Amino acid sequence: MNLDPSRGYDLIGDVHGCALSLERLLDLLGYCKRGDVWQHPQRMALFLGDIIDRGPRIREALHLVHAMVEAGQALCIMGNHEYNALGWSTLAPPGSGRQFVREHTPRHARLIKETLDQFEGHPADWHDFLRWFYELPLFIDTGHFRMVHACWDADTVEALRTRYGDGRIDEAFLQAAADPRSFSSQVFDRLLRxxxxxxxxxxTLTGSDGFTRSVFRTKFWADDPQTYGDVVFQPDALPEQVASQPLSRAHKSRLLSYGAEEPLLFIGHYWRRxxxxxxxxxxxxxxxxxVMYGKLVAYRLDQEHRLDPDKFVWVEVERPEDPQ
Known part of the structure; x- marks a missing residue:
């Protein structure tokens, strides 16, 4: 994707309905609200997805980001929560054995509950945003820098690019993901999760979010990891007796890498502290x-090819935002 090299870019992490914190961050970054649009005379905001779910002002956050994108003041890529919303709302193809692309299980219902509750009195709004989610690319690659919500898998990105050059998928691609063996499902799972x-x-382990899991998130850039602790990348640490275990050959073969000489890469998704x-x-x-009272974070990118620790900007989310 070609972006104006003369502009600076402010990359912003997962918002999750924290609209007031997003306004504070944009203000700190020097953006001003003109009419309904936050804008900056020289810079552009780039959102890493997951605008929805969990937080108290999801509808407000979506309107803010959408208005910026429509006015050419921002771009936004798809996060796993936008994909989840599309899958929840889209009928699965006949013969798939499912009613919806994303099955309506209690766990899935819990994840999307806040979003559906906040849009309950605004069905037309929700319908419009679901359509807009199809306009969110799954990745951006400018040559200078890259954006993906969770994981840059070069083979998967290239395979997707041959079908959808700009990274924007359609309903047929989404419906195909009802089959977990499909290419579509693999794309969403790898790039967005x-x-x-x-x-x-x-x-199994029960995390701080209350979910019990039999798998753990891993680093896709680890160089020559030896133990499970070398590759874990999630808020909840592995128990020491697990972390110290040597990686099995089979598990080690499943890991990816992202080379030190590759372009700058920005991701969200992982709940850092x-x-x-x-x-x-x-x-x-x-x-x-x-959304867990951490930080809403941006990186102020200009022409550098290596990240500058002094260019991270953030606001603390020290207390719950008042709900709408």
Whole structure:
């Protein structure tokens, strides 16, 4: 995708309905609201997806981001939560064994509940945003820098690019994801959710979010990892007896890598904590758990080819936002 090289870009992590915090961050970054649109005379906002779900002002956050995109003041890529909303709302193709692309299980219902509740009195609005989600690319690659919600898998990106050159998919591609063996399902799973491994010995863990899992999120850039602790990348650490176990050959073969000489890469998704900083000189995660009273984080990108730790900007989300 060709973006104006003379502009600066402010990449912003997962908003999750924290609209007031987003306004504070944009104000801190020097954006001003003119009419319904936040804008900057020299810069453009780039959102890493997951605008919806969990937070108290989801509808307001969507309107804010959508208005900026429509006015040419921002771009936004798709996060797994926007994909989840499309799948929840889209009938599965006949013969798939499902009623919807994303099955209406109690767990899935819990994840989307806040969004559906906040749009309950605004069905036309919700319908319009679902249509807009199809306009959100699954990745952006400018040559200078890249954006993807969870994981840059070069083979998957290239295979998708041959069918959808701009990274924007359609309803047929979404419906095909009802089959977990399909290319569509693999694309969504890898780019929007990332890589994972099963916990050794068939064990399960209950995370801080209350969900019990048999898999854990992994780094897709780890260089020559030896143990499970070397590849874990999620808010909840693995128990020491698991973290210290050597990676099995089969599990090690499933890991990806992102080379140190690759273009700058920005991701969200992973619920980081602490002071925002690069993961590597060419890799930054900008999700710092805003909706869990963490930080809403941006990176101010100009012409640099290596990340500058001083160019992270954030606002603290110290208390719940008042609901709409």
């Amino acid at each position: 990332g890589t994972d491994l099963p916990l050794p010995g068939g064990m 602490g002071r925002p900083a690069p993961i590597r000189p060419n890799l930054a995660c900008l999700d710092y758990s805003a």
